[in-house]
Amino acid sequence: MLKTKMIGSETIVIAAEYIKAGTKISRLSGEVRDESTKYTIQTGLKEHTDAPFPFRYMSHRCNDPNTAFIFDEEPWACVALEDIPPGAEISCDYDTTEYICFKPIDCWCKSEKCRKTVKGYYYLSDDEKEMLKDKVSPAIKMLSVK
Numbered sequence: 001m002l003k004t005k006m007i008g009s010e011t012i013v014i015a016a017e018y019i020k021a022g023t024k025i026s027r028l029s030g031e032v033r034d035e036s037t038k039y040t041i042q043t044g045l046k047e048h049t050d051a052p053f054p055f056r057y058m059s060h061r062c063n064d065p066n067t068a069f070i071f072d073e074e075p076w077a078c079v080a081l082e083d084i085p086p087g088a089e090i091s092c093d094y095d096t097t098e099y100i101c102f103k104p105i106d107c108w109c110k111s112e113k114c115r116k117t118v119k120g121y122y123y124l125s126d127d128e129k130e131m132l133k134d135k136v137s138p139a140i141k142m143l144s145v146k
C-alpha cells in the first residue's frame, strides 16, 4: 500500500496504489523504547514505539495532512483522511503525537498556517493547542495537564 521515494537525500513515503479515505494504512506495533528517535511515535508518557517500515518515513504537515492516528484501538492505527492517489506523499501532523520532538524539524508544507519549525505539542501556542485538542494522542493529553 505504501512505498518509499527518495527526494534528494531525503526518504518520503508515497501511496503505492489508490488508497480510499478511511483505510488503515499502518499500525504501531513496533518495539517500545523509553526515549524518542527519528523513527518513533510517542505512545505513552515515557513510551516511544518504533514505527514500521516504510511508514516511519512519513512526512509532517501542519494543516490538512492526508492521514491521522486513531487512538481508540490498540495498537494505534493511522488512517487515510481522504482518497490518496498513487504517488501522493503520505503525511500526518507530528504535533498530534510528539510532546517534544526528537529534534526540531523544518517544515515546508506550504500551508497557510505552517508552523515553520516542528518541535512538538509542548511548544505550540495556546491557539494552536486549541486547534489540535481533539486530534492529539492520549499521551499528549496526559502530559499537557501536568
Ligand SMILES: [Zn+2]
Residues within 6 Å of the ligand: 061, 062, 063, 107, 108, 109, 110, 111, 113, 114, 115, 116
Ligand atoms: Zn508546515
